[in-house]
Amino acid sequence: QGQLVESGGGLVQAGESLRLSCVASGFAFNTKTMGWYRQPPGKQREWVASISSVGTPTYANSVKGRFTISRDNAKNTVYLQMNSLKPEDTAVYYCKAYFSQVGWGQGTQVTVSS
DSSP states (O other): OOEEEEEOOEEEETTOOEEEEEEEESSOGGGSOEEEEEEOTTSOOEEEEEEOTTOOEEEOTTTTTTEEEEEETTTTEEEEEEOSOOGGGOEEEEEEETTSSOOOOOOEEEEEEO
16 A cells, blocks of 8 residues: 655745645555645645646646646655745645555645735
8 A cells, every 4th residue: 555645834924935745655656647635624625736757747727827746756755836825725735646546645734824
């Protein structure tokens, strides 16, 4: 069974930046498309961004131009650089390995104050 461990969340003010990390283990990370999702308080989990095994990114419209997803296959890690954060970005952030048996990690809390 694989595992995903997210980190890097915190409390920031609007306009500031954070970088999230997700370390993968127990599966062939370099062959998988990886994604970031988030769950705002009281709402359903939503897709944020994805990156293919060769590094092609896609973004939700709500974060396009502010967030950057990247990966380091040598470190089995996917990142989410979040700039110009807004209060509506407040959520628990999770990463996901597509087309795999790997479950959700524990997530990392991001709180953006106005």
